[in-house]
Amino acid sequence: MHNAMLVASSLERAARAGVALAIFPERCLTGGDLANARTARRGAPDTVVETSDSPAFRTVRDAVAQTGVAAGVGLIERAADGRLFNSYAICLPDGQRHWQRQALSRDGRHARHGGEIAAFDTHWGTRIGVLIGRDNDLAENARTLALMDAHLLIAPHLTPSPHPRDDGWLPRVLAARALENGFYVAFCDSADSENPSRIANAATIVDPSGQPIGIERDDMQGLLAADVEPSRVAASAGRQRLAARRPELSGRAASLPAAREPQRAAARGSVPLSFAVVARTRIGR
CATH class of the missing domain: 3.60.110.10 (Carbon-nitrogen hydrolase)
Known part of the structure:
Protein backbone atom coordinates (compact mmCIF):
# COMPACT_ATOMS: atom_id res chain seq x y z
CA MET A 1 0.00 0.00 0.00
CA ARG A 101 1.24 -7.78 -19.97
CA GLN A 102 4.94 -7.88 -20.74
CA ALA A 103 5.40 -9.77 -24.00
CA LEU A 104 8.93 -10.97 -23.21
CA SER A 105 9.25 -11.99 -19.60
CA ARG A 106 12.69 -11.43 -18.07
CA ASP A 107 12.52 -14.77 -16.28
CA GLY A 108 10.34 -17.41 -17.84
CA ARG A 109 10.71 -19.62 -14.76
CA HIS A 110 8.68 -17.22 -12.63
CA ALA A 111 6.44 -15.24 -15.00
CA ARG A 112 4.66 -16.04 -18.23
CA HIS A 113 5.02 -14.20 -21.47
CA GLY A 114 2.12 -11.82 -21.99
CA GLY A 115 -0.32 -11.45 -24.84
CA GLU A 116 -0.25 -9.43 -28.01
CA ILE A 117 1.18 -5.93 -28.32
CA ALA A 118 -1.74 -3.53 -28.74
CA ALA A 119 -2.61 0.17 -29.00
CA PHE A 120 -5.78 1.81 -27.68
CA ASP A 121 -7.68 5.04 -28.29
CA THR A 122 -8.34 7.67 -25.63
CA HIS A 123 -10.81 10.53 -25.25
CA TRP A 124 -7.92 12.96 -25.84
CA GLY A 125 -7.68 11.80 -29.45
CA THR A 126 -4.30 10.23 -28.68
CA ARG A 127 -3.67 6.57 -29.50
CA ILE A 128 -1.39 4.92 -26.94
CA GLY A 129 0.75 1.79 -26.79
CA VAL A 130 2.74 0.30 -23.90
CA LEU A 131 6.00 -1.67 -23.98
CA ILE A 132 7.18 -2.89 -20.58
CA GLY A 133 10.86 -3.18 -19.68
CA ARG A 134 12.79 -5.41 -22.04
CA ASP A 135 9.93 -5.32 -24.58
CA ASN A 136 11.59 -2.05 -25.62
CA ASP A 137 14.82 -3.83 -26.56
CA LEU A 138 13.38 -5.13 -29.83
CA ALA A 139 12.86 -2.62 -32.62
CA GLU A 140 10.01 -4.61 -34.17
CA ASN A 141 7.85 -4.15 -31.06
CA ALA A 142 7.93 -0.38 -31.42
CA ARG A 143 7.39 -0.69 -35.17
CA THR A 144 4.30 -2.82 -34.53
CA LEU A 145 2.78 -0.01 -32.46
CA ALA A 146 3.64 2.54 -35.15
CA LEU A 147 1.85 0.41 -37.73
CA MET A 148 -1.15 0.45 -35.37
CA ASP A 149 -0.99 4.26 -35.62
CA ALA A 150 0.09 4.81 -32.01
CA HIS A 151 0.84 8.46 -31.23
CA LEU A 152 2.51 7.79 -27.88
CA LEU A 153 4.68 4.91 -26.70
CA ILE A 154 4.73 4.53 -22.91
CA ALA A 155 7.92 2.74 -21.89
CA PRO A 156 7.97 1.94 -18.14
CA HIS A 157 11.18 0.34 -16.91
CA LEU A 158 12.85 -1.01 -13.79
CA THR A 159 16.63 -1.18 -14.08
CA PRO A 160 18.35 -3.29 -11.41
CA SER A 161 21.06 -1.44 -9.54
CA PRO A 162 23.95 -1.62 -10.16
CA HIS A 163 23.47 -2.28 -13.86
CA PRO A 164 25.36 -1.35 -17.08
CA ARG A 165 22.26 0.48 -18.33
CA ASP A 166 22.65 3.12 -15.64
CA ASP A 167 24.49 5.14 -18.30
CA GLY A 168 21.25 6.07 -20.06
CA TRP A 169 21.43 3.44 -22.78
CA LEU A 170 17.70 2.83 -23.06
CA PRO A 171 16.62 6.51 -23.28
CA ARG A 172 18.99 6.91 -26.23
CA VAL A 173 17.53 3.83 -27.91
CA LEU A 174 13.99 5.11 -27.37
CA ALA A 175 14.89 8.43 -28.97
CA ALA A 176 15.83 6.46 -32.07
CA ARG A 177 12.56 4.54 -31.87
CA ALA A 178 10.64 7.84 -31.76
CA LEU A 179 12.51 9.17 -34.80
CA GLU A 180 12.19 6.10 -36.98
CA ASN A 181 8.54 5.45 -36.11
CA GLY A 182 7.28 9.02 -35.84
CA PHE A 183 5.67 8.95 -32.41
CA TYR A 184 6.18 10.37 -28.92
CA VAL A 185 7.93 8.28 -26.28
CA ALA A 186 7.50 8.62 -22.52
CA PHE A 187 10.17 6.67 -20.62
CA CYS A 188 10.30 6.33 -16.84
CA ASP A 189 12.58 4.24 -14.65
CA SER A 190 13.04 3.76 -10.95
CA ALA A 191 15.35 6.36 -9.38
CA ASP A 192 18.09 5.63 -6.88
CA SER A 193 18.75 8.57 -4.56
CA GLU A 194 22.33 7.35 -4.02
CA ASN A 195 23.12 7.12 -7.74
CA PRO A 196 23.24 10.56 -9.49
CA SER A 197 23.47 9.03 -12.97
CA ARG A 198 20.40 6.92 -12.25
CA ILE A 199 18.41 10.01 -11.24
CA ALA A 200 19.50 11.86 -14.40
CA ASN A 201 18.31 8.97 -16.59
CA ALA A 202 15.13 8.15 -14.68
CA ALA A 203 12.73 9.86 -17.08
CA THR A 204 12.61 11.34 -20.55
CA ILE A 205 9.97 12.43 -23.06
CA VAL A 206 10.86 12.45 -26.75
CA ASP A 207 8.96 13.96 -29.69
CA PRO A 208 8.44 12.33 -33.14
CA SER A 209 11.72 13.86 -34.37
CA GLY A 210 13.67 12.12 -31.62
CA GLN A 211 14.28 15.29 -29.60
CA PRO A 212 13.78 15.47 -25.80
CA ILE A 213 10.91 17.84 -25.00
CA GLY A 214 9.96 17.20 -21.38
CA ILE A 215 10.22 20.17 -19.03
CA GLU A 216 10.53 20.12 -15.26
CA ARG A 217 9.13 23.23 -13.60
CA ASP A 218 9.77 24.18 -9.99
CA ASP A 219 6.05 24.02 -9.20
CA MET A 220 5.79 20.44 -10.47
CA GLN A 221 8.05 18.94 -7.76
CA GLY A 222 9.87 16.37 -9.86
CA LEU A 223 7.27 15.79 -12.57
CA LEU A 224 8.47 15.84 -16.19
CA ALA A 225 5.72 17.06 -18.54
CA ALA A 226 5.01 17.57 -22.24
CA ASP A 227 2.07 17.80 -24.65
CA VAL A 228 1.26 15.18 -27.29
CA GLU A 229 0.12 16.62 -30.62
CA PRO A 230 -1.19 13.92 -32.99
CA SER A 231 -0.78 16.32 -35.93
CA ARG A 232 2.99 16.25 -35.40
CA VAL A 233 2.89 12.47 -35.54
CA ALA A 234 1.10 12.50 -38.90
CA ALA A 235 3.53 15.06 -40.34
CA SER A 236 6.69 13.38 -39.00
CA ALA A 237 9.41 12.04 -41.25
CA GLY A 238 9.07 8.65 -39.54
CA ARG A 239 5.43 8.25 -40.59
CA GLN A 240 6.25 9.35 -44.12
CA ARG A 241 8.93 6.69 -44.32
CA LEU A 242 6.50 4.08 -42.99
CA ALA A 243 4.15 4.93 -45.85
CA ALA A 244 6.93 4.09 -48.32
CA ARG A 245 7.87 0.74 -46.77
CA ARG A 246 7.69 -2.55 -48.68
CA PRO A 247 6.53 -5.27 -46.25
CA GLU A 248 7.40 -8.05 -48.69
CA LEU A 249 11.09 -7.21 -48.24
CA SER A 250 11.12 -7.52 -44.47
CA GLY A 251 8.22 -9.85 -43.67
CA ARG A 252 10.50 -12.84 -43.11
CA ALA A 253 12.43 -11.01 -40.40
CA ALA A 254 9.50 -11.32 -38.01
CA SER A 255 9.22 -15.10 -38.32
CA LEU A 256 12.64 -16.55 -39.15
CA PRO A 257 15.86 -16.63 -37.13
CA ALA A 258 18.82 -14.81 -38.61
CA ALA A 259 20.63 -16.98 -41.15
CA ARG A 260 24.35 -17.34 -40.62
CA GLU A 261 27.03 -19.00 -42.70
CA PRO A 262 29.10 -21.74 -41.04
CA GLN A 263 32.17 -20.53 -39.15
CA ARG A 264 35.16 -21.17 -41.42
CA ALA A 265 38.01 -19.37 -39.71
CA ALA A 266 39.45 -20.82 -36.53
CA ALA A 267 39.33 -18.49 -33.55
CA ARG A 268 43.12 -18.58 -33.24
CA GLY A 269 43.55 -17.62 -36.88
CA SER A 270 41.09 -14.73 -37.01
CA VAL A 271 42.30 -11.12 -37.03
CA PRO A 272 40.47 -7.82 -36.39
CA LEU A 273 38.98 -6.22 -39.48
CA SER A 274 40.43 -2.80 -40.18
CA PHE A 275 38.27 -0.49 -42.24
CA ALA A 276 37.91 3.15 -43.25
CA VAL A 277 35.11 5.39 -44.48
CA VAL A 278 36.02 7.53 -47.49
CA ALA A 279 34.49 11.00 -47.46
CA ARG A 280 32.62 12.09 -50.57
CA THR A 281 34.95 15.04 -51.04
CA ARG A 282 37.79 12.57 -51.66
CA ILE A 283 36.00 10.89 -54.54
CA GLY A 284 36.05 12.28 -58.05
CA ARG A 285 32.77 13.66 -59.34
Whole structure:
Protein backbone atom coordinates (compact mmCIF):
# COMPACT_ATOMS: atom_id res chain seq x y z
CA MET A 1 0.00 0.00 0.00
CA HIS A 2 2.92 2.37 0.63
CA ASN A 3 3.78 2.62 -3.07
CA ALA A 4 0.13 3.09 -3.98
CA MET A 5 -0.11 6.03 -1.56
CA LEU A 6 2.97 7.58 -3.18
CA VAL A 7 1.30 7.25 -6.57
CA ALA A 8 -1.86 8.91 -5.22
CA SER A 9 0.20 11.80 -3.83
CA SER A 10 1.93 12.26 -7.19
CA LEU A 11 -1.44 12.38 -8.93
CA GLU A 12 -2.47 15.24 -6.65
CA ARG A 13 0.65 17.19 -7.67
CA ALA A 14 0.00 16.38 -11.33
CA ALA A 15 -3.57 17.69 -11.03
CA ARG A 16 -2.32 21.00 -9.61
CA ALA A 17 0.10 21.27 -12.53
CA GLY A 18 -2.65 20.64 -15.11
CA VAL A 19 -1.30 17.25 -16.22
CA ALA A 20 -3.79 14.84 -17.82
CA LEU A 21 -1.79 11.58 -17.73
CA ALA A 22 0.92 10.57 -15.23
CA ILE A 23 3.29 7.71 -16.06
CA PHE A 24 4.99 5.61 -13.36
CA PRO A 25 7.75 2.96 -13.67
CA GLU A 26 7.55 -0.78 -14.21
CA ARG A 27 6.33 -2.65 -11.09
CA CYS A 28 5.96 0.64 -9.21
CA LEU A 29 3.06 -0.71 -7.10
CA THR A 30 4.62 -3.99 -6.05
CA GLY A 31 8.36 -3.54 -6.26
CA GLY A 32 10.32 -6.72 -5.67
CA ASP A 33 11.11 -9.35 -8.26
CA LEU A 34 9.18 -12.15 -9.86
CA ALA A 35 11.15 -14.89 -8.09
CA ASN A 36 10.04 -13.61 -4.68
CA ALA A 37 6.49 -13.02 -5.89
CA ARG A 38 6.22 -16.62 -6.97
CA THR A 39 6.69 -17.88 -3.41
CA ALA A 40 4.64 -15.16 -1.71
CA ARG A 41 1.28 -16.06 -0.31
CA ARG A 42 -1.73 -15.09 -2.40
CA GLY A 43 -2.54 -11.40 -2.02
CA ALA A 44 0.53 -10.50 0.08
CA PRO A 45 0.62 -6.67 0.25
CA ASP A 46 3.41 -4.91 -1.67
CA THR A 47 4.44 -8.25 -3.18
CA VAL A 48 1.66 -9.30 -5.54
CA VAL A 49 -1.23 -7.18 -6.78
CA GLU A 50 -4.25 -9.16 -7.91
CA THR A 51 -5.50 -7.04 -10.79
CA SER A 52 -8.27 -4.55 -10.00
CA ASP A 53 -9.43 -6.27 -6.80
CA SER A 54 -6.35 -5.48 -4.70
CA PRO A 55 -6.33 -2.65 -2.11
CA ALA A 56 -3.30 -1.06 -3.77
CA PHE A 57 -4.92 -0.96 -7.18
CA ARG A 58 -8.18 0.38 -5.73
CA THR A 59 -6.17 3.18 -4.07
CA VAL A 60 -4.77 4.21 -7.45
CA ARG A 61 -8.15 3.89 -9.15
CA ASP A 62 -9.79 6.09 -6.51
CA ALA A 63 -7.02 8.69 -6.77
CA VAL A 64 -7.50 8.84 -10.54
CA ALA A 65 -11.24 9.41 -10.10
CA GLN A 66 -10.71 12.11 -7.44
CA THR A 67 -7.96 14.04 -9.24
CA GLY A 68 -9.12 13.56 -12.82
CA VAL A 69 -5.55 12.58 -13.78
CA ALA A 70 -5.11 9.30 -15.62
CA ALA A 71 -2.32 7.04 -14.34
CA GLY A 72 -0.11 4.34 -15.79
CA VAL A 73 1.17 1.94 -13.11
CA GLY A 74 3.23 -1.24 -13.18
CA LEU A 75 2.66 -4.32 -11.03
CA ILE A 76 3.24 -8.03 -10.62
CA GLU A 77 -0.12 -9.52 -11.48
CA ARG A 78 -1.38 -12.86 -10.25
CA ALA A 79 -4.03 -14.07 -12.68
CA ALA A 80 -7.09 -16.01 -11.57
CA ASP A 81 -5.39 -19.28 -12.49
CA GLY A 82 -2.33 -18.43 -10.36
CA ARG A 83 0.02 -17.48 -13.18
CA LEU A 84 2.22 -14.41 -12.67
CA PHE A 85 2.65 -11.60 -15.20
CA ASN A 86 4.71 -8.44 -15.31
CA SER A 87 1.85 -6.07 -16.13
CA TYR A 88 1.04 -2.42 -16.66
CA ALA A 89 -2.34 -0.70 -16.37
CA ILE A 90 -3.55 2.65 -17.68
CA CYS A 91 -6.41 3.91 -15.48
CA LEU A 92 -8.60 6.65 -16.95
CA PRO A 93 -10.80 9.04 -14.94
CA ASP A 94 -13.96 7.70 -16.60
CA GLY A 95 -13.31 4.26 -15.11
CA GLN A 96 -11.79 2.64 -18.19
CA ARG A 97 -8.67 0.51 -17.69
CA HIS A 98 -6.28 -0.72 -20.33
CA TRP A 99 -4.16 -3.69 -19.26
CA GLN A 100 -0.88 -4.75 -20.88
CA ARG A 101 1.24 -7.78 -19.97
CA GLN A 102 4.94 -7.88 -20.74
CA ALA A 103 5.40 -9.77 -24.00
CA LEU A 104 8.93 -10.97 -23.21
CA SER A 105 9.25 -11.99 -19.60
CA ARG A 106 12.69 -11.43 -18.07
CA ASP A 107 12.52 -14.77 -16.28
CA GLY A 108 10.34 -17.41 -17.84
CA ARG A 109 10.71 -19.62 -14.76
CA HIS A 110 8.68 -17.22 -12.63
CA ALA A 111 6.44 -15.24 -15.00
CA ARG A 112 4.66 -16.04 -18.23
CA HIS A 113 5.02 -14.20 -21.47
CA GLY A 114 2.12 -11.82 -21.99
CA GLY A 115 -0.32 -11.45 -24.84
CA GLU A 116 -0.25 -9.43 -28.01
CA ILE A 117 1.18 -5.93 -28.32
CA ALA A 118 -1.74 -3.53 -28.74
CA ALA A 119 -2.61 0.17 -29.00
CA PHE A 120 -5.78 1.81 -27.68
CA ASP A 121 -7.68 5.04 -28.29
CA THR A 122 -8.34 7.67 -25.63
CA HIS A 123 -10.81 10.53 -25.25
CA TRP A 124 -7.92 12.96 -25.84
CA GLY A 125 -7.68 11.80 -29.45
CA THR A 126 -4.30 10.23 -28.68
CA ARG A 127 -3.67 6.57 -29.50
CA ILE A 128 -1.39 4.92 -26.94
CA GLY A 129 0.75 1.79 -26.79
CA VAL A 130 2.74 0.30 -23.90
CA LEU A 131 6.00 -1.67 -23.98
CA ILE A 132 7.18 -2.89 -20.58
CA GLY A 133 10.86 -3.18 -19.68
CA ARG A 134 12.79 -5.41 -22.04
CA ASP A 135 9.93 -5.32 -24.58
CA ASN A 136 11.59 -2.05 -25.62
CA ASP A 137 14.82 -3.83 -26.56
CA LEU A 138 13.38 -5.13 -29.83
CA ALA A 139 12.86 -2.62 -32.62
CA GLU A 140 10.01 -4.61 -34.17
CA ASN A 141 7.85 -4.15 -31.06
CA ALA A 142 7.93 -0.38 -31.42
CA ARG A 143 7.39 -0.69 -35.17
CA THR A 144 4.30 -2.82 -34.53
CA LEU A 145 2.78 -0.01 -32.46
CA ALA A 146 3.64 2.54 -35.15
CA LEU A 147 1.85 0.41 -37.73
CA MET A 148 -1.15 0.45 -35.37
CA ASP A 149 -0.99 4.26 -35.62
CA ALA A 150 0.09 4.81 -32.01
CA HIS A 151 0.84 8.46 -31.23
CA LEU A 152 2.51 7.79 -27.88
CA LEU A 153 4.68 4.91 -26.70
CA ILE A 154 4.73 4.53 -22.91
CA ALA A 155 7.92 2.74 -21.89
CA PRO A 156 7.97 1.94 -18.14
CA HIS A 157 11.18 0.34 -16.91
CA LEU A 158 12.85 -1.01 -13.79
CA THR A 159 16.63 -1.18 -14.08
CA PRO A 160 18.35 -3.29 -11.41
CA SER A 161 21.06 -1.44 -9.54
CA PRO A 162 23.95 -1.62 -10.16
CA HIS A 163 23.47 -2.28 -13.86
CA PRO A 164 25.36 -1.35 -17.08
CA ARG A 165 22.26 0.48 -18.33
CA ASP A 166 22.65 3.12 -15.64
CA ASP A 167 24.49 5.14 -18.30
CA GLY A 168 21.25 6.07 -20.06
CA TRP A 169 21.43 3.44 -22.78
CA LEU A 170 17.70 2.83 -23.06
CA PRO A 171 16.62 6.51 -23.28
CA ARG A 172 18.99 6.91 -26.23
CA VAL A 173 17.53 3.83 -27.91
CA LEU A 174 13.99 5.11 -27.37
CA ALA A 175 14.89 8.43 -28.97
CA ALA A 176 15.83 6.46 -32.07
CA ARG A 177 12.56 4.54 -31.87
CA ALA A 178 10.64 7.84 -31.76
CA LEU A 179 12.51 9.17 -34.80
CA GLU A 180 12.19 6.10 -36.98
CA ASN A 181 8.54 5.45 -36.11
CA GLY A 182 7.28 9.02 -35.84
CA PHE A 183 5.67 8.95 -32.41
CA TYR A 184 6.18 10.37 -28.92
CA VAL A 185 7.93 8.28 -26.28
CA ALA A 186 7.50 8.62 -22.52
CA PHE A 187 10.17 6.67 -20.62
CA CYS A 188 10.30 6.33 -16.84
CA ASP A 189 12.58 4.24 -14.65
CA SER A 190 13.04 3.76 -10.95
CA ALA A 191 15.35 6.36 -9.38
CA ASP A 192 18.09 5.63 -6.88
CA SER A 193 18.75 8.57 -4.56
CA GLU A 194 22.33 7.35 -4.02
CA ASN A 195 23.12 7.12 -7.74
CA PRO A 196 23.24 10.56 -9.49
CA SER A 197 23.47 9.03 -12.97
CA ARG A 198 20.40 6.92 -12.25
CA ILE A 199 18.41 10.01 -11.24
CA ALA A 200 19.50 11.86 -14.40
CA ASN A 201 18.31 8.97 -16.59
CA ALA A 202 15.13 8.15 -14.68
CA ALA A 203 12.73 9.86 -17.08
CA THR A 204 12.61 11.34 -20.55
CA ILE A 205 9.97 12.43 -23.06
CA VAL A 206 10.86 12.45 -26.75
CA ASP A 207 8.96 13.96 -29.69
CA PRO A 208 8.44 12.33 -33.14
CA SER A 209 11.72 13.86 -34.37
CA GLY A 210 13.67 12.12 -31.62
CA GLN A 211 14.28 15.29 -29.60
CA PRO A 212 13.78 15.47 -25.80
CA ILE A 213 10.91 17.84 -25.00
CA GLY A 214 9.96 17.20 -21.38
CA ILE A 215 10.22 20.17 -19.03
CA GLU A 216 10.53 20.12 -15.26
CA ARG A 217 9.13 23.23 -13.60
CA ASP A 218 9.77 24.18 -9.99
CA ASP A 219 6.05 24.02 -9.20
CA MET A 220 5.79 20.44 -10.47
CA GLN A 221 8.05 18.94 -7.76
CA GLY A 222 9.87 16.37 -9.86
CA LEU A 223 7.27 15.79 -12.57
CA LEU A 224 8.47 15.84 -16.19
CA ALA A 225 5.72 17.06 -18.54
CA ALA A 226 5.01 17.57 -22.24
CA ASP A 227 2.07 17.80 -24.65
CA VAL A 228 1.26 15.18 -27.29
CA GLU A 229 0.12 16.62 -30.62
CA PRO A 230 -1.19 13.92 -32.99
CA SER A 231 -0.78 16.32 -35.93
CA ARG A 232 2.99 16.25 -35.40
CA VAL A 233 2.89 12.47 -35.54
CA ALA A 234 1.10 12.50 -38.90
CA ALA A 235 3.53 15.06 -40.34
CA SER A 236 6.69 13.38 -39.00
CA ALA A 237 9.41 12.04 -41.25
CA GLY A 238 9.07 8.65 -39.54
CA ARG A 239 5.43 8.25 -40.59
CA GLN A 240 6.25 9.35 -44.12
CA ARG A 241 8.93 6.69 -44.32
CA LEU A 242 6.50 4.08 -42.99
CA ALA A 243 4.15 4.93 -45.85
CA ALA A 244 6.93 4.09 -48.32
CA ARG A 245 7.87 0.74 -46.77
CA ARG A 246 7.69 -2.55 -48.68
CA PRO A 247 6.53 -5.27 -46.25
CA GLU A 248 7.40 -8.05 -48.69
CA LEU A 249 11.09 -7.21 -48.24
CA SER A 250 11.12 -7.52 -44.47
CA GLY A 251 8.22 -9.85 -43.67
CA ARG A 252 10.50 -12.84 -43.11
CA ALA A 253 12.43 -11.01 -40.40
CA ALA A 254 9.50 -11.32 -38.01
CA SER A 255 9.22 -15.10 -38.32
CA LEU A 256 12.64 -16.55 -39.15
CA PRO A 257 15.86 -16.63 -37.13
CA ALA A 258 18.82 -14.81 -38.61
CA ALA A 259 20.63 -16.98 -41.15
CA ARG A 260 24.35 -17.34 -40.62
CA GLU A 261 27.03 -19.00 -42.70
CA PRO A 262 29.10 -21.74 -41.04
CA GLN A 263 32.17 -20.53 -39.15
CA ARG A 264 35.16 -21.17 -41.42
CA ALA A 265 38.01 -19.37 -39.71
CA ALA A 266 39.45 -20.82 -36.53
CA ALA A 267 39.33 -18.49 -33.55
CA ARG A 268 43.12 -18.58 -33.24
CA GLY A 269 43.55 -17.62 -36.88
CA SER A 270 41.09 -14.73 -37.01
CA VAL A 271 42.30 -11.12 -37.03
CA PRO A 272 40.47 -7.82 -36.39
CA LEU A 273 38.98 -6.22 -39.48
CA SER A 274 40.43 -2.80 -40.18
CA PHE A 275 38.27 -0.49 -42.24
CA ALA A 276 37.91 3.15 -43.25
CA VAL A 277 35.11 5.39 -44.48
CA VAL A 278 36.02 7.53 -47.49
CA ALA A 279 34.49 11.00 -47.46
CA ARG A 280 32.62 12.09 -50.57
CA THR A 281 34.95 15.04 -51.04
CA ARG A 282 37.79 12.57 -51.66
CA ILE A 283 36.00 10.89 -54.54
CA GLY A 284 36.05 12.28 -58.05
CA ARG A 285 32.77 13.66 -59.34
